[in-house]
Amino acid sequence: MVELPSTDPFCSFRSRWRGWLGPTLLSALLLLSGTPRLPAEEPTQQEWIVISGGPALRFFEHGKADSHDKYWGNFIRAAVARLDQLKLQAEGKPGITITWLVYRPAYASRSREEKLDILSVIVEQANALKLPLYWFDTTGQLINYLNAGHDRKVIPIGALDYFGHSNRACLMFDYSTYFDNMSKGYLHEKDLRRIERKAFLRRAVVKSWGCHTGEDFSLWWKRRFGVPMVGAVGRTDYATASLPYLSKGAKWTQ
């Protein structure tokens, strides 16, 4: 029995589609799977950011059993050490911009307390590194820079390092600066939604060098951005002249 070709126009249309739908889908899938390797999708430029939080005032910390920030420059010295590392890593990679963001009010307060022009000292450090330094006075300014400091479609954030006070839920740009044992300028884990997801490269390297970040903040970070944030479970110590190290019993996690 010979099967007659269907005269149903819809049926013929379907059979015609069946013929080239498969290869089309296949090619589309191939195209999609290959997109991350395309030069247009892999940004040729990226920004590496280092953030320095500020020190406490001695007025508030003096005499405490666990007195913080006897030296004002803990978060500056460590940031400079990291910036040095990043500069070396960026050598021969023309598309990389390295930026240093520093929370100004805490250093301005400490300057007044110590009768020392700390802000100029920080500017000199940046000049010596030949890197751009941006002051920020509020969390809003920092978030604005992360979101729109550059066109993040063109120059996404490829690396972020944070040096400063922190606890398990919050990065504190000041601590005991305006208020004893308190923070006025901070990035709480609940504020992470204010930062654009797409500001970061998918393979961005993010690390908080503060205390306790790995205990909770890192989880929120990963959930928000899909990018891990390395953080400490336990405390970190800024006593050395270089990058901070883990205190006894602490460990890095992400």
Add this chain to the structure above:
Amino acid sequence: MILARCSLWLGGLLLSLLFLCSARGEELPSRAAPPLAPDLHLTNPNDAAAAPATEAVSSAQPVLPPPQQAPEPLTPPPGIQVEEFVGHRSYDKDGSGWGWVKRSNEPWSAARWVVFEETPGGVVAPWRLLLNKKRTSDNDFEYRLRGYVAPFTVYDPHTDEFLAVFVPERVELIGPAAAPPEHPGPPFHRVRVPDSTSPVFVRNPNIQAPAALR
């Protein structure tokens, strides 16, 4: 000859007298000095200098907190006025809040748990001006305050809370008072990001601790 002998004898006498006097002159201070001399050698000159100063400061510090007045009148943000308040200092062993603050004509049920804004060289928390400088020194003291509640909050990292801020212009002690019925801290005080070291440890910070453990 006689004169010569006399002069020799007188000279000898004078010499011996002088020797005796000089010997006594050395002995007298040496009896009084021994306790002092070793002290001077053993103690740090800076400490020795600091000791009387500390005593002077201590004697100048009052037993009760003295009144304080900001060097310049406050300039609150638009829409906020400087008003009269009553503050009740409540030491919070968990957090860093200062105490309760309410307007003079309000009941304590309307009081807010606040952080006290301190200005080095200006108005500071009253306990800093007390003899022992302990945070608990003025617990359950009431103060007449002039100032305003700031339009922002600050973060207490020890409790993961956001607290209201009182900006003082003038502080005057009223005296000791019975504690308000509320426990120290804001209403959500016991709802915090659980500490891994605490017995109430949960992954999700939005999960509240059971009422019995709050």
